[in-house]
Amino acid sequence: MNALLAPVFDAWETFQEISGVRHIETEADYTEATDLADALLDDGAMDEAHPQHSLFMVLSDLIYAYDQTHYPQQGVSGVDMLRFLMEQHDLRQNQLPEIGTQSVVSEILSGRRDLTVNHIRGLSKRFGVSPAAFF
Incomplete structure (x- = not known):
């Protein structure tokens, strides 16, 4: 050895x-x-x-x-996860300082903008989920 x-x-x-x-x-x-x-x-x-x-x-x-x-999860995008977490925590677009302003959240939810690494870090910390949940 x-x-x-x-x-x-x-x-x-x-x-x-x-x-x-x-x-x-x-x-x-x-x-x-x-x-x-x-x-x-x-x-x-x-x-x-x-x-x-x-x-x-x-x-x-x-x-x-x-x-x-x-337990494969097909078709769950980071945006889908964000929508789910917002619904579960009864949050509106202006209540996500981890992402920024309501307009930035709106652009992400509509697909005009992507979640960044910093957004994902903040969201995973806030909601206690693995950052992998957003990929």
């Missing part, structure tokens, strides 16, 4: 046992991963300055990959 890998293997085994973070293969793995992601989200790990932000993002990627394989 490569000498560089031995400590990684040892740490990985311990990390998996403690955290439950691993490749998601079963519904039980999925539940464990989403529970941990929720706890990290509640702790503020979506904030890039949070010390566990990277862990949260890796876990989100694992959950997203499992979702895409087991």
Whole structure:
């Protein structure tokens, strides 16, 4: 075995046992991963300055990959997601400072303008969803 890998293997085994973070293969793995992601989200790990932000993002990627394989969502665009979230939170176009003015929101909803990376960051933080939900 490569000498560089031995400590990684040892740490990985311990990390998996403690955290439950691993490749998601079963519904039980999925539940464990989403529970941990929720706890990290509640702790503020979506904030890039949070010390566990990277862990949260890796876990989100694992959950997203499992979702895409087991629960594919066809035809849901970022704009569709935005409309859904606005409806669920009873928001009007002028109540989304993460995007900007009501006219900018209107242009995005009508397809004349695209969501930017900054819009998506702000929206995912506000609504507690993965940025991947808007892609």
